Amino acid sequence: MKKLLIALMTTAAAMSVAVSAEAADKLKVCWVYVGPIGDFGYSYQHDQGRLAVEKKLGDKVETTYLENVAEGPDAERAFERLARQGCKLIFGTSFGFMDAELKVANKFPDIKFEHATGYKTAPNMGIYNARFYEGRYILGQIAAKQSKSGVAGYIVSFPIPEVVMGINSFMLGAQSINPNFKAKIVWVNSWFDPGKEADAAKALFDQGADIIVQHTDSTAPLQVAQERGLHGFGQASDMIKFAPKSQYTAIVDDWGPYYIERVEKVLDGSWKPEDRWEGIKTGAVFMAPYTNMPDDVKAMAEATQKKIADGWNPFTGPISKQDGTAWLKEGEVADDKTLLGMNFYVKGVDDKLPQ
């Protein structure tokens, strides 16, 4: 029944786009979001990027979006609908849209597509991502410094490379401070379900974690931390309002500048598919103010942030895989291809990766 409903919703959402006014000579740019723009997390930040495009280039472009589009076959319908409605540049913002978007891109060679956090490309489909893992390394360091129990709770959505990379980076950061640091990992199999995320946070706190990390999109886990007088990190947006006493910092996505640049490139005809992956250095990822922690921890976090901004990669050897086999030699840096397809844990992660 839920599937049917989602299908109906996608169709209904897709049709509502048809109503939006057709401006003759404006470039039509479209977005597809996996969650509601009101999630105050991942999809919200993408939509802030869209609004930035409207603000800067509003006289030349017209934007529209589809929200709450389910990953999988429904997504294909959504992309195709947008393509037929005259969108000239389409951004798909979730990993699970990858195959659907690629299929539609092959069908409409004249329309330009961009896909976030995936790895498949086409002559008219580029990919882009932000190096969130850079921020997660800093979170790991702060967690290891601040935790009394030496255990963090980590709420995750789906075992995709992006998420695995985040867990690994977090653990590398934590172990650089405390080699015995542990993270308990709970998969909720959803990007966005405040109730489930809150339940997972409670379960993790009950089992002795005193810091919560999330790779899901709602503010619920932080609210639980605040209620219990414990701590955590915001995800995608600065969530300090929800947990003024509990948020240490947040990894904030800023897509605006990237979207503006890409739209401008389409306008002046220089657009071509690229593989763009930026992070703290260019400001695509930035850290919310460091709060609720002593000065020395703050100084450490800022120092690490600067080191990363200067070009250091958290995935710099020596690093072993979970089973103890060597992965990176001393000084060796992981290449982007391995990171984007990451399907293994590094040493010290206490979980079996769902395959």
Place this chain on the structure above:
Amino acid sequence: MDITVSILLTIATAATPLLIAAIGELVVERSGVLNLGVEGMMVMGAVAGFGAGYLTGSPWIGLAAAIVVGALFSLLFAVMTLSLATNQVATGLSLTLLGLGLSGMLGTGFVGLPGERLPNLYIPLLTDLPVIGKLLFGQDPIFYISIALVFGVSWFLFKTRTGLTLRSIGDSHTSAHALGIQVIKYRYLAVMFGGACAGLAGGHLSLVYTPQWVENMTAGRGWIALALVVFASWRPLRVLAGAYIFGAVWIGQLHAQAFGIPIPSQFLSSLPYLATIVVLVIISRNKRLTMMNTPASLGQAFVPDR
């Protein structure tokens, strides 16, 4: 011991919205009406509860608003299906779609605002009792309402004359009509009771469970509530059991994961649903018993002069 209490409290919080929405829908279905709009009414209750609570600064007013808005929203369904005799399945589905969309629109201004949580009950001495104190005397007010609702509805349906009348309408609206019972009036009231319950369940989400408003925050709980009614074969006490089994399996699998039990998480996540299917299969083995419990005119439109 502390962790056990904590787990039980978490289960109660997870089960409460399911329980309330399901018990409301149970009454609706007992009167012979199938309202698939639970999810929509619930999410409307959530946005109304948060909005009113935020604007007035009192989560109690929020709670009242959630109930009222849920009931008013269900009135839309009642007018369509009862007075205009539209198809109940289609109307219920559209109520859900409308609720999800409308709540998102109404709630735009509330996104990203922290809300105030309904305070937990606190009775000096009693709440401080070890172990049982927090479980019995220290939960949120809606928890107590949910338990009262189950027993109240059970008493109403099986021990009062009005309850008997309601059930007879659900079993045969034509016979009830022939006996001079005002079928439509009863059904209106039943549907609005269901709406009020769904609204309250939504209010629990935005005022207790996760005190905030985000679009789509019901995340399918309305559908689970609908399934629970069938699961419970239209018996209030079984709804109580069902909601808590569902909550226990769900919270249990989170703990199993955090504990590091090497079972694939996808399997663990599907456990609550698997448990539901298993129980449904067990229940439906006895066909006669199922038939006896199912309201016979469930989902059929009733036009008095037919």
